[in-house]
Amino acid sequence: MKFTHTLALINDLVENKIVPGVTYALINGTELKTGVVGDKQWLPETKPLLDDNQIYDLASLTKVIGTVPVILQLAEQGRLNVDDSISLYLPSWKYPLVTIRNLLTHTSGIDGYIKNRNQLNHDDLIKALLNLHISDDINRKMNYSDTNFIFLGLIAKKITGTPIQRLIEERVLRPLGMLNSSFNPLDKNKCVPTEVTTNRVMLQGVVDDPKANILKYDCGSAGLFSSLSDLIKYVSWLIDPKNNGIISPNLVDELFEDQTVSGNLGRSFGWAIGKNKRGETYIWQGGYTGTFIVIKPKTKQAFIFLSNRIHPKAPNEKYMQCREKIIDSFLND
Incomplete structure (x- = not known):
């Protein structure tokens, strides 16, 4: 296994104190390399990352790990069609032109701004979401929005x-044996902390995303906590799909194709899709907390990266610049 430059960039990220620590896995066919670098936290005191089974807030990785397989499973069961209007399932929604495919590929054109959103309760937030408007971007542009996946959760x-x-727990996590994954970790001490809030509370084992905090079990866009070993199980399934009762191998293959209506907007079901410098297809998804997964299906290579880049404070734009270089290195190493 190579990826020498990628590993060097990970070490630089930690040594330069851009993030406290990183837990990672590099998969190359049947080869697996895992590593733990740096600290678990800096506040209120510095603690080291001890092993690769500590639990991370995955943020938007929830979308592709959980919500996408659930929706596609329902499609395979004939309980929905990805080209159905979402108005069939959410009758208060005013724009029947928007389809489930639009939600899955972030091409719905939904304008997600809600005034004082984080002060709303569960029911008022859902009502506000269902009263949002759409723009002319539907089917023309990819505009990434959590709203799309909150709607998918409501449809399910x-x-x-x-x-x-x-x-997600019943239909994805349990079948794959992802025993360390949940939406409410019981042992908070095993969790890697994220932000220290304005009132000096450190979030540990409590979801960072405010919408997920409000919507709780109804949030399909964020909220999942997991470990490296569990994510290796998930990624290994996508690289070498088996008939495990989640979705069929043929449908897994469709994750590695552009699923937008035009076929050229760079989005699969949930995942961003592109080609590296050698013309090889890859998919990837990141999370706000400092997580991402990249998969190259043809070469059966994958990269799982877990960090707490918003500890102790968001947004940490330096990380975003470094993330791009690290992903590019993996794709072309």
Whole structure:
């Protein structure tokens, strides 16, 4: 296994104190390299990362790890069609032109701004979301928005009667044996802290995303906590899909294709999709807290990266610049 430059960039990220620490896995076919570098936290005191089974707030990785497989499973079962209007399931929504495919590919054109959003309760936030407007960007541009995946969660609940986070636990995490993954970690001490809030509370084992805090089990865009070993199980399934009752291998293959209506907006079901300098297809997704996954299906290579880049304070734009270089290195190393 090589990836020498990628590993050097990870070490630089920690040594330059851009993030406290990193837990990572590099997969190359049947080869696996894992590592733990740096600290678990800096405040209120410095503690080292001890092993690769500590729990991270995955933020938007929740979308692709959980919500996408649930929606595609319902599609395979004939309980929805990805080209259905979302108005079939969310009747108070005013724009029937928006489809489930639009939500999955972030091409819905939904304007996600809600005034005083973080002060709303569960029901008022859902009502406000369902009263949002769309722009002319529908099917023309990819505009990444959590709203798309919150709606997907509400649609899954409408069909099944079960909140999306429960569905993810039942239909994805348990079948894959992801025993360290949950939406409410019981042992907070195993969790890597994220932000220290304005009232000096350190978030540890409590979801950082404010919408996920409000919506709780109804949030399909964020909220999942997981460990490296569990994410290796998930990524290994995508690289070498088996008939495990989640979605079929043929449908897994469709994750590595552009699924936008035009076929050229760089988005699969949930995942961003592109080609590296050698013309190889890859998919990737990141999370606000400092997490990402990149997969190259043809070469069966993958990169799982976990950090707490918003500890002790967000947004840490230096990390975002370094992230791009690290991903580029992996893709072309």
